[in-house]
Amino acid sequence: MNSTVELIFTIIGGALTLLTLYGALKANRKFFLSGLCFFSILPIIGESMGYNADKASVHIIVILVFIAQFVLTFPNNIEFGxxxxxxxKLVGKISLAILVFNIGGIIYIFCLNSGVPARFGYFHVAFSLAIIYIIIKRMTGKGPLWVK
Known part of the structure; x- marks a missing residue:
């Protein structure tokens, strides 16, 4: 990936990460989900650009994981109480799935020889911490149930 594309991905990724963190802190479901959802497009594009025959299966798995995250976090106006x-119950399971996806992203970037710059791994760390924050707040009864 060339430096211009990395810079664009860094700026967009940083903005979407901040949007997610803001949504988590303010218990704003739409901002929280929008940041996660639209961030998922970046790894899909990045892995598509870096696709090669030697690591085709790895690229396809990463692309599929982030397509799943995109679908699961797509913000909608469905309200439930x-x-x-x-x-x-489904919200809790989806939250855990998204947490696992982002922890997988952390492992992929920091622990495996993926060639992805570390700054993108920090975005996944921020997403994971935001999700853990929401899960803890929800389990203690002090946080949002992501309703209405």
Whole structure:
């Protein structure tokens, strides 16, 4: 990846990370999900640009994981309340899935020889911390249930 593309990805990724962190701190579901959702496009584009036959399976797996994250975090206007226990339980499972995706991104960038600059790994660290923050707040009853 050339330096111009890395700079663009860094600026956009940083802005989307800040949007997610702001959404987590302010319990704003739309900002939280928008940052995560649209950040997912960056690894899809980056892995598509870096695609080569030697590591084709790795690139495809990373692309599929972030397509799944994009779909799961796509912000919508569907509202549900705490009385909808199925939706409330599903939110918890989706949160854990997104956390696992981002921890996988951390491992992929920092621990494996992926060639991805470390600054992108820090974005995944920030996303993971935001998700952990929301999960802890939700489990203690002091945080949002991501309703309405």
């Amino acid at each position: 705490p009385e909808n226990t199925a939706a409330s």
